[in-house]
Amino acid sequence: MPKFSRRTFLKMAAATGAIGSMPVYLNRNKFLEAAEEASIEKVPTLCNGCSNMCGMFVHVKNGRVWKAEGHPIHLKSRGRLCARGHGTVADIYNPHRVTQPMKRVGEDRFEPITWEQAYQEIGQKLMKIVDEHGGNSVVWMEHGTRGKQYADILLDYIGSPNYITHYATCFTSKTNVWPKMVGTTLYGDHENADYMLFVGRNFAGGIIPNGMNKVLKAKERGAKLVVVDPRHCELAIQADEWIPIRPGTDLAFFLALAHVLITEKLYDVQFVRQYVSGFDEFWQANKNCTPEWAEKITSVPADKIREIAREMAAKAPRAFLETGYHGLNAHYQNSVQQAQANVVINALLGNMFKVGGLLPAASLELGQLDKPVPPAKEKGPRVDGAGEEGPYATVEPGRGIPQLVPKLVDEGKVKAVFIYHYNPLRTGPDPEYQKKMKDAELVVSIPIDWNETSYHTAHYILPESFFLERMETPVNVNGHITHLSPQIAYRAKVVEPVHDTRSLLEIMQGLAKEIGASKYFDFTVEEEAEAMVAPLGITMEELRQAGCLEFPATVKTGFPMSALGKPSLATPSGKVEFSVGVYKANGFSGVPRWIAPKVMPEKDNEFRLIHGKQPWHSHHITSNNPYLMAISETYNGTWAWMNSQRAKQLGIKNGDKVTIASDLAQKQVQVKVTELLHPDCIWIPSAYGGFSPKAEVAYGVGVNYNDFLPMQVEPIAGSVMGQEVIVTVRKGVN
Amino acid sequence: MAKYGMLIDAGRCTGCGACRIACQMQWQLPPEIAYNRLEHREKGTYPKVKWEITPVQCQHCDNPPCLHVCPTGATYKRSDGIVLIDHKKCIGCKYCMVACPYGARTLDHEKMVPEKCRFCADYVVQGQQPPCVSTCMNEVRVFGDLEDPNSKINKLLATGSVYQLLPERGTQPRIYYVKR
Numbered sequence: 001m002p003k004f005s006r007r008t009f010l011k012m013a014a015a016t017g018a019i020g021s022m023p024v025y026l027n028r029n030k031f032l033e034a035a036e037e038a039s040i041e042k043v044p045t046l047c048n049g050c051s052n053m054c055g056m057f058v059h060v061k062n063g064r065v066w067k068a069e070g071h072p073i074h075l076k077s078r079g080r081l082c083a084r085g086h087g088t089v090a091d092i093y094n095p096h097r098v099t100q101p102m103k104r105v106g107e108d109r110f111e112p113i114t115w116e117q118a119y120q121e122i123g124q125k126l127m128k129i130v131d132e133h134g135g136n137s138v139v140w141m142e143h144g145t146r147g148k149q150y151a152d153i154l155l156d157y158i159g160s161p162n163y164i165t166h167y168a169t170c171f172t173s174k175t176n177v178w179p180k181m182v183g184t185t186l187y188g189d190h191e192n193a194d195y196m197l198f199v200g201r202n203f204a205g206g207i208i209p210n211g212m213n214k215v216l217k218a219k220e221r222g223a224k225l226v227v228v229d230p231r232h233c234e235l236a237i238q239a240d241e242w243i244p245i246r247p248g249t250d251l252a253f254f255l256a257l258a259h260v261l262i263t264e265k266l267y268d269v270q271f272v273r274q275y276v277s278g279f280d281e282f283w284q285a286n287k288n289c290t291p292e293w294a295e296k297i298t299s300v301p302a303d304k305i306r307e308i309a310r311e312m313a314a315k316a317p318r319a320f321l322e323t324g325y326h327g328l329n330a331h332y333q334n335s336v337q338q339a340q341a342n343v344v345i346n347a348l349l350g351n352m353f354k355v356g357g358l359l360p361a362a363s364l365e366l367g368q369l370d371k372p373v374p375p376a377k378e379k380g381p382r383v384d385g386a387g388e389e390g391p392y393a394t395v396e397p398g399r400g401i402p403q404l405v406p407k408l409v410d411e412g413k414v415k416a417v418f419i420y421h422y423n424p425l426r427t428g429p430d431p432e433y434q435k436k437m438k439d440a441e442l443v444v445s446i447p448i449d450w451n452e453t454s455y456h457t458a459h460y461i462l463p464e465s466f467f468l469e470r471m472e473t474p475v476n477v478n479g480h481i482t483h484l485s486p487q488i489a490y491r492a493k494v495v496e497p498v499h500d501t502r503s504l505l506e507i508m509q510g511l512a513k514e515i516g517a518s519k520y521f522d523f524t525v526e527e528e529a530e531a532m533v534a535p536l537g538i539t540m541e542e543l544r545q546a547g548c549l550e551f552p553a554t555v556k557t558g559f560p561m562s563a564l565g566k567p568s569l570a571t572p573s574g575k576v577e578f579s580v581g582v583y584k585a586n587g588f589s590g591v592p593r594w595i596a597p598k599v600m601p602e603k604d605n606e607f608r609l610i611h612g613k614q615p616w617h618s619h620h621i622t623s624n625n626p627y628l629m630a631i632s633e634t635y636n637g638t639w640a641w642m643n644s645q646r647a648k649q650l651g652i653k654n655g656d657k658v659t660i661a662s663d664l665a666q667k668q669v670q671v672k673v674t675e676l677l678h679p680d681c682i683w684i685p686s687a688y689g690g691f692s693p694k695a696e697v698a699y700g701v702g703v704n705y706n707d708f709l710p711m712q713v714e715p716i717a718g719s720v721m722g723q724e725v726i727v728t729v730r731k732g733v734n
Numbered sequence: 735m736a737k738y739g740m741l742i743d744a745g746r747c748t749g750c751g752a753c754r755i756a757c758q759m760q761w762q763l764p765p766e767i768a769y770n771r772l773e774h775r776e777k778g779t780y781p782k783v784k785w786e787i788t789p790v791q792c793q794h795c796d797n798p799p800c801l802h803v804c805p806t807g808a809t810y811k812r813s814d815g816i817v818l819i820d821h822k823k824c825i826g827c828k829y830c831m832v833a834c835p836y837g838a839r840t841l842d843h844e845k846m847v848p849e850k851c852r853f854c855a856d857y858v859v860q861g862q863q864p865p866c867v868s869t870c871m872n873e874v875r876v877f878g879d880l881e882d883p884n885s886k887i888n889k890l891l892a893t894g895s896v897y898q899l900l901p902e903r904g905t906q907p908r909i910y911y912v913k914r
Contacts, residue, residue, distance in 0.1 A: 086869070204749075
């Protein structure tokens, strides 16, 4: 077992002098002093730095978290962690956490209350609202979907259908399209591919450490990597070629790729004949989408489009168009059609269910704890209209439309809002609009830290225990990268809570007691977990020791076929459907066809405002992390990027302060003048612009794209259309 | 006796900063003190442009200028090649910061000691890898024993084309970089 040497550790502590009276686990210096003799405990758990939940070992010494390392088996980390993984672990000792339940007593004033008082007051107010306005007036919003298993019980009990996730700000077009066209979601088999085309997807920004490792392994083998993106993203550093594209026009690029594949007969005719329906409808709608047509729209040379299509076809089926994540899927008026075109390209390459192409996620069916469920209650239509008859019939009801909630509060349709692990005031459009949520009769936020939503809208803040302080139920390890063998892992409690915080289940149990729902929450997370792994023939003790267990392969290559030899995808035809019937039935085109972006920059001082994930931040959720923000500080991470030619025309030099303005806001920011960006846009990282005074590290640092973005709803999937916003930029701050 | 060295394939780096913070956690450093850094460069003009990132840290030179200028002998070189600082002897004069051509020293304001990468001296002797090496998803760094003909680093050094930073300064660094 490793030991710290006296020289390095004791000296560090001694040299610092004053040591306060804080408990040893809160004080870094005191910890160093005490570290000499303590043994190290290595506890496997799952990271919470983003939503990928990488496996990690957390090293604990003297009851204090020391450091983390990647779990060597876990598919997503494979022994490695990114910056946000390390930073998130350190955040357990962040001084700006909410340390006990809080009640709002004024505009910017809160007072600490006991958990019992919080449960009583929230319970009474909630049941009064349900009695007077019905369960439909209650909304549960969360990042999704870690709280769903408990939120569902509460919502069933009070008769509310309104479970809402953050997906509308992220990848809702993808999750809407793939089940309808393919019946499942497929992911790139990066490791075995010979040609990888990434469009609007920065694997080195939204990081799965082993995903990036797989891409580099493929490159070492000779695979080609092409990145199409308005910004030379970090992944493009590894690319054979970076091809800048006019933002918002990726759909035209895809349609032209399809045009080349079809007109030059490069597509997998056999695959399309056997496994695709709606090909003719697609072709009739898009036969004029030539590379020359696309060049005018996208600024990508027609010959380059031909070259990519030909090279991909030559490498097919070990070639794919990456199926994407946040980038493109909640960004534009044409995001849904873009996601549809992604399916079309991959199907034309005939790469689905093939090694080196696209593969389904490996997963195992988990058990479920047998427990009483609330009596069935009549639920009205969803208050946000998702999946209901009306304008949002095709929006997934399981995801909802979070950006409508402030409006629904304003209209008196939503009376109570529960917000779990979610911060729409900063990560949703138009923060001033979002603040309307405060006017509901009851607003409860369940966060870790003093995020903007809690500070500006919550009536009650119920602090959840940090991810290292709580246990969660086991999960299948999958998504975004592929692996033939399924893995099961879980988030273990590593240390006792530092503050007076509770797990979500404990919070729900406290609340349930006040509203007469105790018997539906009468279980422990340990009991749930044991029941979930029972069908796998393992115990939680085995999983606790290993952190992550791998099982024999479940993913089979080859197109899924029925016993009768017919294609058996979970789509109406069993085939890949180029035309979506549900879209057609609701007055939309079934096949993707060109739709222009909603807004375009025109004047000399106008730009499209685009954003992206910085490699060391998870959008805004890591913005109050001192370690990660120190990286931002070191590398001018808050600066807005501008193409050098545009900057020259506007008289802007590197480091200058400029004023960015839209109809909604006018903000000042410094500019990085760069060759690494398409001239039509300004790029800003999605991490900044904190405006909660109690989140002191993030407060007032940088700007956020949501400051400028109006509330909008894309009609098919309900996204926020996060890059349909034009800003003007001028030098100076007056 | 091992002679420790490092090979950095800077062309693989995508700038995530995991090396910086893994090191900070290992040594329990405050957020603003980092023992390694990334140098960013843009080469070319839009759209034909390259973004190059180079990780830089203490080069553990065999002829270390920081050691030569240290008036108290606080900076010393172990027989395994690792350059370290004896905090007890350091008077905080900062000559070493000025002398280092790589800007590898950073002043720890709490301790008033010009700190730097330690090549994880306490850990590598136990056979562990420095966390800047082991956490990197892109496998940018390889650490090992330059005396051991079978070490991964030696095999890579034998096959690849490498260079060192500022060779004209005569510092004889222990860190090699793979040519892009």
